[in-house]
Amino acid sequence: MAQYSILQKKEIQILLDQYDIKVNHFSTILGGAGNSSYLINSNNQDYILTICEFHISHAISLCNLLEYLEKHDFPSTRITKSSNGKTCLTFQGKPVLLKPYIHGNVIQNLNRPMIRQVGKALGKLHEVPSPNNLDKIHSYGLEIFSKCFEKNIDPIYEKWLVEKHNWLKKEIPPSLPKGLIHGDLFYDNVLFEKNKFKAIIDFEEACHYYKVFDLGMAALGLCTINFKIDLKKVRALIEGYQKIRILETEEKETLQLMIDYAATATSFWRFWKYNIELPMKDKSKKHMEMVKISHHVNSISPTEFQKIIF
Numbered sequence: 001m002a003q004y005s006i007l008q009k010k011e012i013q014i015l016l017d018q019y020d021i022k023v024n025h026f027s028t029i030l031g032g033a034g035n036s037s038y039l040i041n042s043n044n045q046d047y048i049l050t051i052c053e054f055h056i057s058h059a060i061s062l063c064n065l066l067e068y069l070e071k072h073d074f075p076s077t078r079i080t081k082s083s084n085g086k087t088c089l090t091f092q093g094k095p096v097l098l099k100p101y102i103h104g105n106v107i108q109n110l111n112r113p114m115i116r117q118v119g120k121a122l123g124k125l126h127e128v129p130s131p132n133n134l135d136k137i138h139s140y141g142l143e144i145f146s147k148c149f150e151k152n153i154d155p156i157y158e159k160w161l162v163e164k165h166n167w168l169k170k171e172i173p174p175s176l177p178k179g180l181i182h183g184d185l186f187y188d189n190v191l192f193e194k195n196k197f198k199a200i201i202d203f204e205e206a207c208h209y210y211k212v213f214d215l216g217m218a219a220l221g222l223c224t225i226n227f228k229i230d231l232k233k234v235r236a237l238i239e240g241y242q243k244i245r246i247l248e249t250e251e252k253e254t255l256q257l258m259i260d261y262a263a264t265a266t267s268f269w270r271f272w273k274y275n276i277e278l279p280m281k282d283k284s285k286k287h288m289e290m291v292k293i294s295h296h297v298n299s300i301s302p303t304e305f306q307k308i309i310f
Contacts, residue, residue, distance in 0.1 A: 011091070012038065012049065018082045018089060019098060021047070039101065046101035047080065051094050054204070059095030061133065063087035065203055072128045075121065075199040077102065104191030104198035112236035115222055117197035118190055119240025122182070122218060125200070126211045126245050130180040134208040138183055140269040141209070142168055142261070148268055153275050157287065161271075164264045164294070171257055172210075173250055181214035183207055186221030212251040215241065216258030220266065220293065227292040229259060231300070231308045238309055256297060256305045263294040 007015075013023050021042050029037040029048070040047040052059050067087070069076050079087045080098040089096040107114070137143040145165045151158060182189070183205035191198040215237065223233035238247070238255075247255075267290035274283040 006036070007038065007051070007091075012040065015049065015089065015091060015096060016040065016042075016098070018084075018086075019080060020083050021045075021098075040098075046103075048099045048101055050097045050099070051091055052097065053094065056088065056090065056095045058204075059088050059097060062204060062206075063097065064133070065131065065206055068131055069128065069203070074125060074128060075197075076203065077199070077201050102191055102199050102201070104193045106188045106190070107192055108187050109225075110187060110190075110192075110222055110233075112233055114192060114195060114197070115233050115236045116240035118185075118200075118218065118222060119237040120243050121197055121200055121240075122185065122214065122237075123241040123244030125182060126179050126214070128180055130178075130208045134180065134206065136208050138181075138207050138209050138213070138265065139205050140265050140272070141213075142172070142265070145265075145268050148271055148276070151276065154271070154287075157267075157271065157291065160291065161264070161268060168257075168261055168264065172261070173254065176210045176212055176250060176254065177248060178208055179211050181207060181209050181211060183209065183214065183217065184221075185214065185218040190222070210258070211245075212247070212254055212258050213261060215251075215255060216260075216262040217265075219255075219259045220262040220290075224293060227289055228296045229293065229300070231305065234259075235309050252306070252310055255309065256300065256302060260294050260297045263290045263297060266290045267294070 009023060009026065012026055016023055021040070024041045024043065026038045026040050026049075029039055035053050036051040038049045040049050063079050064087075066077055066079050070078055077099050080100060081087055082089060087097075110118070142165060145161055149158060149162055182200060182203060184202065185200065189202045190200055218237055219229060219234045223230045223237060241247070267287040270283070270287040270290065274280045274286055
């Protein structure tokens with residue numbers, strides 16, 4: 001993850017004293033787009049220490065969700081409690097989470113059997129009853145696209161986003177089934193060990209939302225090659241998913257739309273992140289990658305899409 005909070009060994013040990021854990025050595029975990037994480041080696045266990053860049057109330061909600069998933073035996077991150085039973089500490093006003101390290105690998109180019117395993121896991125997640133306190137909108141979903149309207153940073157993109165917003169708002173059936181979703185299922189949020197699925201991690205964007213949107217996001221995050229959707233991989237995702245939960249007819253009919261929605265939403269997030277919230281010149285056009293994928297998804301005949309996937 002990107003390093004927003006730089007800690008030295010002394011500071012890490014002061015934090016971990018609250019867990020009665022002795023630090024032997026540590027290393028920075030790079031990658032991702034937020035928070036700061038360290039791999040901690042102690043005498044008996046490896047841990048991930050994360051300094052969060054979001055509000056403490058969100059961190060506590062995340063801890064509650066991870067404990068809830070543990071109770072439902074869903075393979076994900078577990079939270080380590082401090083000696084006095086706290087799931088969330090603070091460092092310089094920022095939330096601190098400690099999690100047992102999950103031994104596994106992130107694999108960027110998943111093959112179809114592996115994607116099928118992820119699909120099955122996602123089906124299991126969607127069968128877990130949704131907790132009452134989950135957000136009812138996605139953190140970078142349709143409902144907040146307007147944050148990027150009329151900024152005059154990239155007028156062509158902003159006009160496109162307005163048009164996509166209006167079109168999606170009209171096309172998405174409100175009757176689609178909702179439930180607990182991950183909301184950000186890209187390849188780097190899935191762990192494998194020897195080609196065997198291990199866990200889905202990073203539930204920061206979890207919410208109570210359209211289940212088929214989660215499938216659209218997973219298709220975007222797991223099944224794209226050179227800014228194009230690999231439909232055979234999407235079929236593998238759906239095959240695995242339907243071993244657990246059968247899609248309703250309306251969900252099947254809107255899956256292609258939801259992949260487009262996922263690409264549009266991710267383009268919005270990248271535009272907001274790298275041009276407004278935390279401007280980065282080298283990433284200022286990164287949202288256009290998702291626009292390319294959106295264009296590709298829309299170029300596929302709905303008849304061909306349905307035939308290949310289902």
